Amino acid sequence: GELINSNKASLKMFGIEKTDDVKHFNLFDGMSLDDVKRKKLQNGEILTYQSVFDFDKVNSLGLYKTGRNGTATFDYIITPLFKHDDSSIEGYLLQVTDITDRKRAEEEISMLAHSLKSVNECVSITDMNDNIVFVNESFCNTYGYTKEELIGRHLEILRSPNNQPGLTDNILPSTIHSEWKGELLNIRKDGTEFPIYLSTTTIKDKEGNPIGLIGVAS
Numbered sequence: 001g002e003l004i005n006s007n008k009a010s011l012k013m014f015g016i017e018k019t020d021d022v023k024h025f026n027l028f029d030g031m032s033l034d035d036v037k038r039k040k041l042q043n044g045e046i047l048t049y050q051s052v053f054d055f056d057k058v059n060s061l062g063l064y065k066t067g068r069n070g071t072a073t074f075d076y077i078i079t080p081l082f083k084h085d086d087s088s089i090e091g092y093l094l095q096v097t098d099i100t101d102r103k104r105a106e107e108e109i110s111m112l113a114h115s116l117k118s119v120n121e122c123v124s125i126t127d128m129n130d131n132i133v134f135v136n137e138s139f140c141n142t143y144g145y146t147k148e149e150l151i152g153r154h155l156e157i158l159r160s161p162n163n164q165p166g167l168t169d170n171i172l173p174s175t176i177h178s179e180w181k182g183e184l185l186n187i188r189k190d191g192t193e194f195p196i197y198l199s200t201t202t203i204k205d206k207e208g209n210p211i212g213l214i215g216v217a218s
Contacts, residue, residue, distance in 0.1 A: 001027035001092065013098050015055065015068030022064045027092055031057065032076065044089055047078040050099070072100045122196070122217040125203065128210065130155045130172055144189035160185035160193050175200040175213050186217075 003026070006019045016022055028038055032051035040047055055068040075097040080089045116123045116136050122143075125134035132150050140147060143158065159168045163185050174180040179201040187193050196217040203212040 001029070003027070004091070010094075010096055013074075013096060015066035016064065017067070025064055027078075027094070029063070031063075032074070041078060041080060041092065042089075044080045044082065046080065047076065050075050072098055073103045075099045120218075122215075124155070124215045124217075126155060126213045126215075128176065128213065130213070133212065142188070143186075149189075158186045160187045162193065171198075171200060172213075175202060175215075176210065178202075 003019070003022055003024075006016075006022070011017070011019065014022075027033070028041075032049075032053065033041075037047055037049070051074055053072050053074050055066055055070060055072070058064065058066055059069070077095040079093045079095075081091045081093055082088070083090050116134075119136065120138055122139040123134075123136040124132060124139055126132050132153055132155060135145075135147055135150050140150070143150075156168075167182075167184055171180045171184075179199070181197075181199045183195055183197050185193055186196050198215055198217040200213060200215040202210040203214055205211050
């Protein structure tokens, strides 16, 4: 389990300057390995798992010098390397991927999705042409549609013909430009009309490009 070599990417990932700084490190002393995982490796099994890595603990225990702190989530693949005659294991190949940003994004998306589903306001998300891609439970309860009946449909099916001329035509371009807020009349699946207060804005990706539109109404 003694470290022999490491590429620059893995050194950077663990906040280590050079391989010599961790030449004393042994794989089987790693914090991410429990007794079950160690036994599997020693038996020649390939290990794949995720683990939260604590850099502060590394520093406090003095396991090796690292320039990183806090925690990170890593994806591990550890492959036993056998001799040509498969008689014994002669080493291990570690492939590690830092998935911290991805895990945080997944947690944020999960939290956002839960929040949108549970709020009392009607929440809808559309593409840039006002075709529906998401509605929460309150939306369905208010309008009398199922999600399946709404996904892929244009928001126009909800608009009352009794709105002031040009009012609903202005919502999409205003939202794409910045936002839209105001009152209008919408209709339920059964044809009944009711007033709503609507607030809309764009959803943007990491580069700031608009990828969708979100509306919140009461």
